[in-house]
Amino acid sequence: MLLKTFGSSFGVTAVGLVLAAVLWGWKGFAVVAILSILEISLSFDNAVVNAGLLKKMNAFWQKIFLTIGILIAVFGMRLVFPVVIVAVTAGVGPIEAVQLAMDDPEKYEMLVTDAHPAIAAFGGMFLLMIFLDFVFEEREHTWLGRIERPLARLGRVEGLSVCIGLIALLVTATTIATDAAQHGGGHVDKSATVLLSGVAGLVTYLVVGGLSGHFENKLEEGEETDQEAEEKALKEGRQPAVGRQPAVVGLAGRAAFFMFLYLEVLDASFSFDGVIGAFAITNDIFWMALGLGIGAMYVRSLTVYLVRRGTLDEYVYLEHGAHYAIGALAVLLLVSIKWHINEVVTGLLGVALIAFSFWSSVRRNRAVAASEENSGDEFKVTTTV
Template sequence: MLLRTFGWSLGITAVGLAFAAWVWGWEGFAVVAILSVLEISLSFDNAVVNASILKKMNAFWQKIFLTVGVLIAVFGMRLVFPVVIVAITAKLGPIEAVDLAINNKDHYQELVTAAHPAIAAFGGMFLLMIFLDFIFEEREHAWLAWLERPLAKLGKLDMLSVTIALIALIITATTFATDVAHDGGDKASTVLLSGIAGLVTYLIVGGLSGHFENKLEEEEEAEAEAEKAGRPSAVGLAGKAAFFLFLYLEVLDASFSFDGVIGAFAITNDIFWMALGLGIGAMYVRSLTVYLVRKGTLDDYVYLEHGAHYAIGALAVILLVTIKYEINEVVTGLVGVFLIAASFWSSVVRNRREEAEDEGGSGSDEKTEISV
């Protein structure tokens, strides 16, 4: 099971590190290895959230996630995305931006850093919406019941998540986005536009995936009752539902990748080292996602999903705060690890308690039978 799930990741690691050592020497080897560890440590919560979505897909779409999805993650987010951001913010052509990334790495890093407020606002709002929609939804299991149950009741109010997210964006734009531009001005308008773009992206992609997922469920219920002539095929709807869930996963991964890409500049400004190191880390995140799905870990440890979503909420806040203040990537990673570890331990305690109750219940039943 482990070898089948993580085989590709281990193979890519061996090839990637060997390539780095051959082309760039031991320095390149060390930097690529460090970046791989950085990406894995920052993205464990990403894997848990991905697993909660991926388990709704069939085996075919899980393979698509591991193949096409990896290509998008590695080449799209880790290599192309920083270049595109520089091209847009610096008003350069794509070829000029690539030339800058290769031949003038220090200036390239400065331009990426200057684009951080826009990146953080977009990713922060997208992740904040994921957290708010989770926390305002009524669920069978509540990890922090004293907080989650009252919020689930409040969640019955229409558009509450969007309202809170917009308030958070306005506060961010009028506080953290002031006096962050290199020219002495502020980036309030940039943060507002980018944040709204992140919100709209979430509403479109999340709305479409949810719509087709609901239609699929309705279709399956209808099939269980009777066959109806002229009804669309459930397979077709499954394809649409899975496609938009896949698209949702990729946007989610992109939002999670922002801190990793920006944090990587603290280690190197060579885009090829970054792409290779972060790409290797992304492979493990995807393999871990599939492993969690196939092992049914989320079903066995019911609070893991809660911990991951709290980590998403924390990352959203951190991204918005980093528009003005620098926060070490180690802190970002440790927050996510702590929340997931706490939710995992709570799940273990719950499982042990339920097992003890079941054993106690069966023991009393046996005593009753003997006495009779």
């Protein structure tokens, strides 16, 4: 199963690294390899969250996520997105932006860096809303119970997550963004830009996430109606409607489509820090696209692996750890509008939170198994007596 799931990623890695070595020598090979590792370390929490959503979708849409979705992730976010940023910032066409990246990579890097406040505000608000909606929702399992249970009770207040998100954006725009860092060490007032971009990120989350949730609920209501009709027919001694599909294994149709859009926007938000962070290593857009693209392939494969192995069901705190990592990344993105945050810190923080949640899950599973074993022994003793 491991080879089947990661086979395409291994193949792309081999082709990409060979291509880098042939075209750009050992330096290109090393940079592409480092960028691949950077993307994987920064996006591990992305894979865990993706898996939690992808397991709700049927096999067809999971395949779409791995094919069309990877094209959007690799070519759209890792190659086209930086070019679009430069085109908009510099007021030039896409072709001129690519030409600028090849002829004057230093200026290209400067334009992308100067656009960072807008990018960070959009991605930071989108990720912050994901985190807030997670911690304000009541769940069967709680990882950090003393924190999560009170927050879940607060979450009963309608619109609380949006309110807190807007407060966070206002604080960022009126404090951090007034002295935003720019290329070369300068600082400018980016309050209006950050405010506009942050609102755009929040609205994007509400629209795409809301439509996805709406159609998911409609699908579940339809399944419940069909099940009730089948039970009624059996009680009355009638044969249930022939040809009706049993309970759907995964989301399909419009529900899956909007879930797919939600996943792509989520991936885009995660990729922002990877793209910006890549400039600390190289300003060659082709090295960057190849390295980050290889990393994105592993994130996709890891997502599917977690779904097929049922890892999230077995290790119940993994999603908690990933969402806390998302919250931390959202805060770091907003803070990075003014202060540079080393990519190593971002990557290690996410990995540490997920590793801690995994360890907590293992301890919980052992405790549950021991409890069940003790219960079984007590039952045997009682039966014997």
